[in-house]
Amino acid sequence: MPHEPADLDTVLGKAVTILRAFTVDDQVLSLAELVRRTGLPKATTHRVAGDLVTNRLLDRTNLGYRLSGGLFELGMRASVERSLLELAMPFLQDLYERTHETVHLGVREGHDVVYVAKIGGHRQAKSPSRPGGRMPVHCTAIGKVLLAFSDPEVQQEVLSSPLERRTPHTIVAPGLLERQLGAVLENGVAFEREESAIGLQCIAAPVLAEGGDKALAAISITGPVSRFRPEAQVTIVRAAAQGLSSLVSRRRSLSS
Amino acid sequence: MPHEPADLDTVLGKAVTILRAFTVDDQVLSLAELVRRTGLPKATTHRVAGDLVTNRLLDRTNLGYRLSGGLFELGMRASVERSLLELAMPFLQDLYERTHETVHLGVREGHDVVYVAKIGGHRQAKSPSRPGGRMPVHCTAIGKVLLAFSDPEVQQEVLSSPLERRTPHTIVAPGLLERQLGAVLENGVAFEREESAIGLQCIAAPVLAEGGDKALAAISITGPVSRFRPEAQVTIVRAAAQGLSSLVSRRRSLSS
DNA sequence: GTAGGCGTCCCGCTGACCGGTACGGTGATC
């Protein structure tokens, strides 16, 4: 987890610490729970949380605090993710319509994948991914594509840190993972077979930056083993990702 | 605009002021531009922006600052919007697949609609809405539905404040708007005919809270006048919204 | 009754924050 724990000697540091104490599946957190998670003194937590409410980053409910709509709005304005999302939507729609399986758009952040979008129908496979949520790179198709098309240093960093086991099929051997990344570079797609959740398979392709060797994002299709064959989707996933790549290239977006 | 301008005497206030200086279509803002928009002293802006970068709410690029991916992630964790989005997605997909026109999910915030989701294909009508963006309630179908199913006080507030003209068809007469809201209550759907943008028509239905008289959100379909007839979609939009309503009711979500 | 957990508030100390000021770089204008 390459998360420096934020400077607790500044108001701002305390504030983001409180905000980040919320995980994807927390609806509402009590003051006491926030104190427990952040390690901040109770009085301080109370005051800062109050200030956050004043500034419309938190909502106060009778059960406790929750992240507010104002924060959602702000987050949606993050230019990279938002414009990616807007440009990608038509391509994601196409994939969904052809397969009626769950379609993801994700970017890499450190050793994790962050899902920017997730679309699916009523019968979608129950997957552990959430929009705005994280998953380790090494156990997802999106993650493996993103890693394969990353700087070698990043790859080494991941390969040399322990690979968490999520299911019996999760790849925890660095050597095996490295070989797979090589294959991904050749094929332009990555697969995942019940490595993050039992019963799920997945295929992903990279959205490449202008140079063509670095990935900005990745697109994937996920389905249950019972009815979904990832190999059958190689062409359309690759096409969608490439279409998005060239669309993105036509706009200015990136930067250091 | 019921936006209290945030307390500029606190660090937190300054920080959110800087963050909110970004609009939906700003990719990157220079320090000087931030100074101009926020009215804060240059030195202060420089320092606080630097702190925001440290805390991963802003990114530093060679061109200036931009809202970071960390902020996107945080915003996606806002429970109300996120769970709404997740539950709604299958219904929105259905609507898109049936019509191949742009589908929106929106909530009300003050006198504005905030778009939580927007999905469309390659040939989507060019509409002024953006995911995470705002539009006035009185000139959109989503807005009119949300307003019709709101507390009377809110309605009065909107009706008694000036109604901004966006196109020649925008309804700027409070009396007319009020009558339309009555019709919306009866029909359970609202229409918009080139009131927010020339060439666009729209139909929306409310996602109702358990009581059945207050709207949590609304779903809409938007299309160009040339090929899209909103009246033909009454049934499916209403069905989608009702389906989502009952799904939401089955979960705990709301609160004061 | 009492014990533990909760949210709220008080209040005196102090160091984080403030912002006027100054400096170096860069590009346009004459």
Add this chain to the structure above:
DNA sequence: GATCACCGTACCGGTCAGCGGGACGCCTAC
């Protein structure tokens, strides 16, 4: 190539916003 305007960055002493230990009142459980 000199001048000027505008930019981002850095400094630094004064002071007040922020701090958090502690106390209080309210619950529910035992």
